Amino acid sequence: MLPSKICFETNEKPFRSKSVSILLTMTKLGIPKELNDRRVGMVPAVATKLLKSGVSISIENNAGVEAGFDDASYPEEVTAESRANILSNSDIIITVHPIPKSEWGSINPKAILISLFQPYADQAISGELKEKGFTAFSLDMIPRTTIAQSMDVLSSMAAIAGYKAVLKAAELLPRYFPMMITAAGSVKPSKVLVLGAGVAGLQAIATAKRLGAMVEAFDVRKAAKEEVQSLGAKFIEIEGAKDDVGAGGYAVAQSEDFIKRQQAEVQSRASKSDVIITTAQVRGRKAPTLLPADTVRKMKPGSVIIDLASSTGGNCELSKDGELVLVNGVQILGNSNLAADMPQDASLLFSNNVNNFVQLMIKEGELNIDFTNEILKSSCITNEAEG
Numbered sequence: 001m002l003p004s005k006i007c008f009e010t011n012e013k014p015f016r017s018k019s020v021s022i023l024l025t026m027t028k029l030g031i032p033k034e035l036n037d038r039r040v041g042m043v044p045a046v047a048t049k050l051l052k053s054g055v056s057i058s059i060e061n062n063a064g065v066e067a068g069f070d071d072a073s074y075p076e077e078v079t080a081e082s083r084a085n086i087l088s089n090s091d092i093i094i095t096v097h098p099i100p101k102s103e104w105g106s107i108n109p110k111a112i113l114i115s116l117f118q119p120y121a122d123q124a125i126s127g128e129l130k131e132k133g134f135t136a137f138s139l140d141m142i143p144r145t146t147i148a149q150s151m152d153v154l155s156s157m158a159a160i161a162g163y164k165a166v167l168k169a170a171e172l173l174p175r176y177f178p179m180m181i182t183a184a185g186s187v188k189p190s191k192v193l194v195l196g197a198g199v200a201g202l203q204a205i206a207t208a209k210r211l212g213a214m215v216e217a218f219d220v221r222k223a224a225k226e227e228v229q230s231l232g233a234k235f236i237e238i239e240g241a242k243d244d245v246g247a248g249g250y251a252v253a254q255s256e257d258f259i260k261r262q263q264a265e266v267q268s269r270a271s272k273s274d275v276i277i278t279t280a281q282v283r284g285r286k287a288p289t290l291l292p293a294d295t296v297r298k299m300k301p302g303s304v305i306i307d308l309a310s311s312t313g314g315n316c317e318l319s320k321d322g323e324l325v326l327v328n329g330v331q332i333l334g335n336s337n338l339a340a341d342m343p344q345d346a347s348l349l350f351s352n353n354v355n356n357f358v359q360l361m362i363k364e365g366e367l368n369i370d371f372t373n374e375i376l377k378s379s380c381i382t383n384e385a386e387g
């Protein structure tokens with residue numbers, strides 16, 4: 001049973017105001033540098049907002065440099081410290097990617113860890129964190145409800161990924177996206193097929209439309225049809241998709257028969273498409289295969305596939321996570337971390353989401369976690385107070 005409310009001891013730290021020094025009990029937030037990512041967990045503008053809740057903030061030296069934020073750009077109350085200090089002295093540690101297990105021994109054992117732990121993909125993680133006595137909140141477990149929208153890191157990052165997917169495709173494609181009528185001749189617009197019209201897919205549709213492509217899309221959720229059409233794209237109808245409104249907005253796994261019919265429909269469209277962007281995911285499962293190898297072989301040479309689901313098995317049978325592969329002249333980019341390619345705005349949006357989330361657990365500068373709060377309850381994957 002989770003306790004309904006727990007309070008944690010916090011560090012004492014002198015608060016430097018311009019004229020006097022007052023000793024206050026403050027919750028210390030630590031932001032380590034991401035190890036293999038250019039994003040940072042807290043940007044200067046959001047640190048300024050967060051400081052107003054009475055917390056103190058420390059960043060690891062140069063934590064934000066690769067996102068465009070050097071240490072001097074943070075408010076003067078934010079201290080830049082060594083990684084060892086941040087890990088061992090913080091009450092709350094915020095990262096985009098979880099701190100590697102090899103460093104867990106250096107973390108304050110009472111720290112609260114906030115990160116994208118992805119417990120659906122890494123089912124051992126909660127148990128391992130619990131064994132170490134940490135309290136951990138996984139941002140990907142925040143419910144997709146209206147009230148939690150301002151904390152929805154998955155949506156912020158997926159929207160960037162959808163946008164970037166189209167830009168990557170446009171760069172790789174040996175053709176224009178828009179129709180062009182020039183003195184040297186006319187060029188037809190490119191055809192873009194988007195598979196999976198959730199947050200990333202809808203942003204991909206909007207971006208491809210802005211670039212002037214002809215766009216069609218498919219999703220198994222019925223609600224997606226109207227959203228696709230409202231962006232001016234064509235929705236592909238395939239009868240018989242399973243759609244469960246009780247799945248928290250997420251898609252559910254489809255029957256083998258449906259997947260076969262879907263693959264056949266996709267194949268007939270893929271051969272005419274210049275770009276295919278795939279974003280289809282089913283929470284806690286391998287991504288559905290929507291583009292089998294024989295479909296890719298029927299595509300025109302020069303076409304581009306961007307597979308945003310590559311880290312969970314891929315929607316394209318031939319994609320390799322983190323790689324660009326060439327099959328019969330078709331370029332296939334597997335990348336589920338495209339938000340990291342736009343580190344400045346990705347860090348800004350991530351920080352805003354985290355600020356809104358952290359506000360739920362801070363009262364007058366002190367940690368005050370109410371586990372009856374639906375958002376905190378859903379995202380807490382291990383709680384030291386549980387024993």
Ligand code: NAD
Nearest residue numbers: 144145149155196197198199219220249250251280281288
């Ligand atoms: P996701 O990343 O889990 O999946 C991407 C898309 O793939 C989804 O739209 C899904 O329906 C689709 N998909 C799965 N299997 C498919 C298949 N076989 N063929 C075609 N498409 C398939 O989804 P997401 O973008 O994270 O969004 C999940 C849900 O949460 C959506 O319903 C979205 O509207 C909702 N949402 C709600 C809020 C909110 O209310 N605060 C915020 C964000 C997202």
